[in-house]
Amino acid sequence: MNYLRGFIPWLVFAGVSSAGWQWGALAGLVAAAALLIADRAAGLSPGLRLLEYGTIVFFAALAAVAFARPDSGLRMYGSALSMGWLAVIAWVSIAVRRPFTMGIARRMAPPEVWHTPFFRRINVVLTAAWALSFTVSALAQAAASAYGWHLAFSILIQLAGFVLPARFTAVYPERARARFMKASGTRADIQGGLAS
Known part of the structure; x- marks a missing residue:
């Protein structure tokens, strides 16, 4: 469930947007800023907060556009834009060798595994799965908006x-650990904290 914490601003945006997309964007911005402030207060590394910083940039820009032009045609593509931006964040985080899932996984894994190649590899795979899902969802949302599909399709x-x-994300790390242990003969007592 720690993985969902970083997406709270996006869920807030989706929920509040029914009252107006500008209010959804503002609520998403406030939620993103609050989470980042809480992370900073908890001493979490700012270098692994690409998701949080990217979320703030998106909602700040979207709020500015939405309040300046509430009737903009972009309003119809809010879901596609948000999923597309999440895809950009995820792909960029892989490209700069800081998969966004690493910041989340470090909340659950002991510090001694944070710099292991295995921990990094698991997080690259997890981030790629999220990136692919966001990319496909953004394209599907754009099609749903362009062709006026029923709201139920957009929600699905x-x-x-x-x-x-x-x-x-819930099942892959355990499977990867099991394969790693089988291939390397690693003892069960030292493999438990490699990723979460």
């Missing part, structure tokens, strides 16, 4: 965009 796309990678 949005849910699938989060539920599928969340499910993968």
Whole structure:
């Protein structure tokens, strides 16, 4: 469930947008800033907060546009834009060798495993799964908006965009650990904290 914490601003945006997309963007911005402040107060490394900083940039820009032009055609593409931006954050975090899931995983894994190649590899795979899901969801949301599909389709796309990678995140680290242990003969007592 720690993985979902970073997406709270996006869920707030989705929920509050029914009252107006500008209010959803502002609420998402406030939620993102509050989470980042809480992380900083907890002493979490700012270098692994790409998701949080990217979220603030997105909602600040979206709020500015939405308040300046509440009737903008972009309003119809809010879901596609948000999923697309999340995809950009995820792909960029892999490209700069700081997969966004590492910041989340460090909340659950002991410090002695944070710099191991295995921990990094698991987080690259997890981040790639999220990035792929966000990319496909953004394209599907854009199609749903362009062709005027029923709102129910948009909601299902949005849910699938989060539920599928969340499910993968829940099962992949254990499977990867089991394969690693089998291949290397690593003792069970030292493998437990390699990733979460």
